[in-house]
Amino acid sequence: MLTLADLIEGLAGRRPSAAAQPLRRFVIDSREVGPNDVFVAFRGETTDGHLYVAEAFSRGAVAAIVEQDVSVEALLIDLRHNVTQRAIKQWTLPVIFRVDNSMIALQELAKWWRSRLTQLRVIGITGSVGKSSTKELTASVLERDFVLLKSEGNLNNEIGLPLTLLELEPKHERAVLEMGTYGSGEITRLAELAQPIVGVITNVGPVHLERMGSIDVIAEAKSELVQALPASGTAILNFDDPRVLAMRDKTRAQVLTYGLDPQADVWADEIVSEGLEGIHFTLHYRNEELHVQVPLLGRHSVHTSLRAAAVGLAEGMSWDHILEGLQDRRAQLRLVAVPGPNGSTILDDSYNASPASMIAALNLLAELSGRKIAVLGDMLELGEYEDEGHRMVGLRAIDAADVLVTVGGLGQIFAREALDNGMPPERVKVCQANEEASEYLDTIVQPGDMILIKGSRGLHMEDIVNALVRG
Numbered sequence: 001m002l003t004l005a006d007l008i009e010g011l012a013g014r015r016p017s018a019a020a021q022p023l024r025r026f027v028i029d030s031r032e033v034g035p036n037d038v039f040v041a042f043r044g045e046t047t048d049g050h051l052y053v054a055e056a057f058s059r060g061a062v063a064a065i066v067e068q069d070v071s072v073e074a075l076l077i078d079l080r081h082n083v084t085q086r087a088i089k090q091w092t093l094p095v096i097f098r099v100d101n102s103m104i105a106l107q108e109l110a111k112w113w114r115s116r117l118t119q120l121r122v123i124g125i126t127g128s129v130g131k132s133s134t135k136e137l138t139a140s141v142l143e144r145d146f147v148l149l150k151s152e153g154n155l156n157n158e159i160g161l162p163l164t165l166l167e168l169e170p171k172h173e174r175a176v177l178e179m180g181t182y183g184s185g186e187i188t189r190l191a192e193l194a195q196p197i198v199g200v201i202t203n204v205g206p207v208h209l210e211r212m213g214s215i216d217v218i219a220e221a222k223s224e225l226v227q228a229l230p231a232s233g234t235a236i237l238n239f240d241d242p243r244v245l246a247m248r249d250k251t252r253a254q255v256l257t258y259g260l261d262p263q264a265d266v267w268a269d270e271i272v273s274e275g276l277e278g279i280h281f282t283l284h285y286r287n288e289e290l291h292v293q294v295p296l297l298g299r300h301s302v303h304t305s306l307r308a309a310a311v312g313l314a315e316g317m318s319w320d321h322i323l324e325g326l327q328d329r330r331a332q333l334r335l336v337a338v339p340g341p342n343g344s345t346i347l348d349d350s351y352n353a354s355p356a357s358m359i360a361a362l363n364l365l366a367e368l369s370g371r372k373i374a375v376l377g378d379m380l381e382l383g384e385y386e387d388e389g390h391r392m393v394g395l396r397a398i399d400a401a402d403v404l405v406t407v408g409g410l411g412q413i414f415a416r417e418a419l420d421n422g423m424p425p426e427r428v429k430v431c432q433a434n435e436e437a438s439e440y441l442d443t444i445v446q447p448g449d450m451i452l453i454k455g456s457r458g459l460h461m462e463d464i465v466n467a468l469v470r471g
Contacts, residue, residue, distance in 0.1 A: 001169055002113065004095070007038065007063060010112040011079055011097055011105060021062060021093065026106070026166045028159065035060035041067070042102050042159075049102075057094045064094065067102045079105070103159060110162035111193045120172055122194045123311055126179040126187060126225050127202025127244075128218065129357050130304060131156065134202055137296075137308040139176045141325030145317050146173040156180040161190050174315070181221045191228035198314050199225040199253070200236040200307050204243040205356045206385040215385075219243040229253035234314040236307060239264035256314060258306035266310045268292075268302050273367045276337050276345070283309065290319060295329045297337070297347075298364035335361060340468050343447035345370075349454040350461040353379045355389040361454050362393070362400035370448040374401035375437060375464060377455020378408035386410065391417040398423045401452075403444070405429045407437050408459055434460065438467035 004021040008014065024036040030052035033039055039056035041049035041064060053070045064074070075095040099105040114120070123142070125135050132154070139150040149172045151164040156178035164177060179190045191199075204219045226235040226247050235251045238244040239259030248255045258266040262284070270282040280293035281302055294305050305326050312322035335349040349361050358379065365372050374397050382389045390410055394417030397404050404427060406415045415430045431437040441464070445451065451468070455461040 002166065004063065006113070007097075007109070008077070010109040011065075011099070012077065023062070026163055027056075027061075028163070030056045030059070033059040033061050037061045039064045040102055040106055041065065041070075043067070053096070062093050062095070063097065065097045065099060065102055065105055067099055067105075069098070070096065072096065106162045107158065107189075107193055110165040113168065114165050114193060114195060117168055117170060117172070119170075120168065121174050121198070121315070122196040123174065123176045123198040123200065123315075124179050124191060124194060124196035124225050125176065125200045125202070125307075126181070126222050127200075127238075128205035128222075129354055129360075130202040130300070130307075131178045131180070133296075133301075133304050134200060134307045135176050135178050136330055137304055137326065137328065138200070138311045140328035140330065141308045141312045141317065141322055142174050142176065142315060144321040144325050145315070147171050148174045148176065150176040151178050154178075154180075158186065158189065162193060165193060179225060181224075184217065184221050185224070187221060187224035188228060191225060196225070196229060197233045198236065198311060199229050199233065199251075200311060201225065201238060201244045201247060202303070202307065203238055203241045203356065205354055206382050206389060215243070219246075223247045223250050226251035226253065236310045236314065238303065239267070240303075256310050258303070258310050260302070266306050266313070268306060271299055271302055273299055273364070275368050281305075285309075285313065288319070290323065292323060292326065294326050297335055298360055299367075300360040300363070335364070338465070338469060340445065340449070340451055341442070342445050342449075344445050344449035344451055346465055346468060347450060347452040348462070348465045349452065350465055352457045353377070353455050355379065355382075355385075355392055358393045358454060359396050361452055362396050365450060365452045366400040368450045370450045371403070371446065372401045373403040373405065373441070373445070373449055373451045375405040375407065375441070375451060375453045375461070376411060376414050377406070377459040377461050378410035380410075380456040380458050387413060390414055394418045395421060401427075403427050403429070405431060405437055405440060407431050407434060407455060407461065407464075411455070434463045434467075438464050441468060 002023045005016055005019040026038045027033050028040050033056045039061045050070050053064045054072045075092045078098045125131050142148050155164050157180050179187050181187045227250050231252045233253035235253045235255050237257050239257040239261050257264040266285050268281045268283050273279050278295040283290045283292045309322050338346050340346040390413035394414035398418050415428050453461055453464050
């Protein structure tokens with residue numbers, strides 16, 4: 001646990017002799033502040049954290065990091081100027097640290113703290129799809145042998161990752177960190193802070209293509225993780241994705257590949273889906289052959305399992321502990337089965353969507369028994385891949401679903417592609433909004449139906465799930 005002395009040394013480069021005040025955590029939302037927290041004020045698009053410094057102190061914060069002057073009664077240490085030892089000797093609480101840039105200060109503090117934890121090994125995970133589930137399953141494997149910290153939720157960017165690093169304690173032996181990106185250079189910066197020894201790349205696809213311009217740019221941005229690894233590290237690469245496999249030429253680290261091709265280092269075959277009960281497959285590594293059953297949904301979960309197993313191998317774990325870790329159901333973060341109306345089952349995958357994850361979810365739907373209803377919403381931020389991506393999903397829906405319900409303007413492309421390729425009109429319903437889709441589903445859902453609900457986060461399709469669950 002960091003102390004106030006650590007905070008001052010990390011920010012000012014000088015350590016006070018009597019600032020042993022323990023710090024609980026670093027917080028950027030004043031509503032979440034508790035006793036002994038440090039509040040970091042940012043100027044956001046909709047609000048300014050500097051307006052809430054006083055509130056943070058009233059909730060128990062002992063310090064705040066700000067980038068503009070605030071009218072709050074507290075000890076002020078101005079880090080824009082050289083801070084002398086004398087200036088920090090007589091400190092009182094609460095204390096405000098004035099910096100030029102709150103985000104840079106947070107990052108540099110996290111980098112300083114990480115550098116002190118010399119026994120820690122960091123596993124970084126990036127890719128277009130599957131980062132979070134890979135993080136969860138990898139953590140489940142590693143925690144069998146190591147004291148571990150993992151990034152929570154979606155804390156995978158230039159603010160979230162430093163916040164996670166500042167949660168580290170000397171007791172931690174491993175950290176599993178998600179690394180996201182919207183542009184070139186961002187993962188390089190995250191790797192500079194976290195200093196990963198193992199880097200996992202899940203895949204490269206047209207996610208955030210509207211922001212990043214092309215899949216090649218996305219691939220280059222993802223490759224920054226393996227480029228940052230030391231020669232003593234391990235790059236774990238998807239053999240089945242040509243763009244990921246090509247990254248083996250961009251790293252000085254050892255390379256461990258995974259996939260469904262026997263040429264991969266860790267590979268799987270004899271894959272059998274057991275629907276909502278999970279999957280089983282045969283895992284191969286060198287001369288070893290293991291029969292594996294995991295409680296994860298969908299064939300795409302085989303790749304998730306292979307990634308987690310590969311990390312376990314890179315960290316010297318036994319197969320017994322690796323296989324034990326693969327049994328954790330908590331890794332099934334996104335697509336979960338919940339009871340629906342009239343004896344139906346809802347496959348709630350409403351968190352987000354891309355062409356690859358849409359098709360993976362439809363593949364799972366196709367494997368299940370009962371009448372299959374696919375409720376599909378817009379896939380956002382696909383850029384020039386927008387039309388092709390939606391058409392590809394619409395084509396897959398023909399065979400995967402008995403009924404196709406689309407939501408949103410782009411969702412109409414699903415319907416048009418399905419209709420143009422032979423799906424009967426009575427099996428297709430086009431809706432403009434979630435409420436319309438919910439009302440339609442209420443009229444058609446029957447006992448035994450399997451209802452897949454999936455779309456980009458911006459559509460809030462969890463509203464459909466909630467409406468159906470309420471009945």
